[in-house]
Amino acid sequence: MRVSVFTALLLGVSIAAYTQVKEVHLTAAIGNAQGTVSLLAGYDREVGSKEKFAVGFGARFTSYFGTNQYYQTAPAKLTTGSTGPLVIFKENIPENIDTVLLAKAQVNSLNLFINMRYAVHSKFQLGFNIDAIGFSFGASQPGTFRNTPIRTRPASFNALLISDNDRGNLNSELYLKYLLSEKWSVKVAAQFHFTEYFTETEVQQFPEPNDRFRNKALMGAIGVVKRW
Template sequence: MKKIILCLLVSFVTFQISAQGLDKSYKTLDLALAGGSGFSPALSFTKMFGVGKSNRFKIGYGVRLTSFFSNSTIDFRTAPAKLTSGSASFAALFAEDIVANIDTFRLKSIQSNALNISINLQYALSQKLEVGFNIDALGVTFGGKQTGDIVSVKNKRKFVDGSTQSGASPSGLNLLLVSDSDIGGLNSELYGRYWVSDKIGIRAGVSFLFVEYMTDKNVKVNTDDNNRWRYKNLMPMVAVSYKF
C-alpha cells in the first residue's frame, strides 16, 4: 500500500513539474499535407491561450487556407441536409439517409481553395507532447469552374433542362453548422504534436475535409430544387509547426 501511495505521489509531482514550463499562450505557423483520393495542403496561423493555472488545456482561433487537388474522378453527393436526412437541424447528425433523395454529381478533376477562421482545442500531455482538435467555422471558397455529369441510376433524375451535364464551381460561403447542415468547404483535424525544439514541432493525425460544388443547373427532387453537391474525404495528415 505504501508503494502504491508513493508511486501516486511521484506521478503527481512529476505531472505538476512538467506543467510548470508550459507556455500560457503562443502563436504558430503551420504547413500540413494530407492525401488520399486527392492531395490537400493547408497553411494556417493559430493563436492559443492557456486555461487554468497549469496551462495544459488551451483554446484558440486561427486562419487556415486549405486546398484540394485531384485529377481522378470524384463523386459528389446531394448536399442539403433537408434532402439527405429530412432535417436541417442538429437532428441531421443522427438521422438516416433518405436514399431516394440522394443523387451523384461526378467531376473528373477538382481544384478548390477554402479560406476559413478556425476553432482550436488542445491539451498538453507534457512540455513536448500535445494532442488537439481544430475545425473550420466560417469563410469563403474559390476555385476553377469544372464540367460534370449527374449520375442518378435509381431515380433517373436529370437537370431541369433535361440534360445530364452542367458546369460547376466551388461554393462561395463556408459555414459550420452540424453534419449535412454544414455549408461549403470545411476542414478539421485530429492530431498529436511533438516539439522537437522550442520552435519546431511535428504534427501527425487525420484531416476530415468537406468540399462543396454548386452546379449552374438545378435538379428537381420532389418539390425542391438542388444545385449543391458535397464530397467528404478522410485523409492521413502530417505537418510542420513553427512557434513564436
C-alpha cells in the same frame, strides 16, 4: 485603498493564469485520389496552473485537389429530412440522394478556425481544430450527372452549421503533435475535409430541385509547426 490593492491582485492572477502562444502550421493531407495543402496561423491561450489545456482561434488557407470524385446531394433537408441541431444523429435517406461526378476538382478556401489542444506529455500534444466561417474560390469544372455532361462551380460561402447543415468548404483536424524544441514541432493528423459544388441548373429533381453537392473526405496528414 484595500479595494484597489485587492483588485490589482485579482488582475495580476487573471493575467498570469494563461500564456499566449502563436503558431503556424504547414500541413499536407492525402486520401483516395485527393489531397490538400493548408497553411494556418493561430493564436492560443494556455490556461490553468500547469497550462496543459489551450483554446484559440486563427485563419487557415486550404487548397484541395481531387480527381474522379463523387459529390452527393448536400442539403440536410434532403439527405436526412431534417435541418435541426440533432441532424447529426439522423440517418441518410438513400432515395433522396443523387450524385455528380467531377473528373477534376480544385477549390481554395480561407476560413477562420477554432482550436483546442491538451498536453498529454511534455513532448506530446493532442488537439482538434475546425473551420468555422469563410469563403472559397476556384474554377468552374465540367461534371457528369446520370451520364449527362454538366458544368459546376465551387461554393463561395463557408459556414459550420452542424453535419449536413454545413455550407461550402470546411477543413478539420484531429492531430498529435510532437515537440522537437521550444519553437518547432511535427504533427500527424486525421483530416476531415468538405468540398461543395453548385451545378449550373437544378439537375436533381426528386424529392425537390437541388443544385448543391458535397464531397466528404477523410485523409491522413502530416505537418510542421513553428511556435513563437
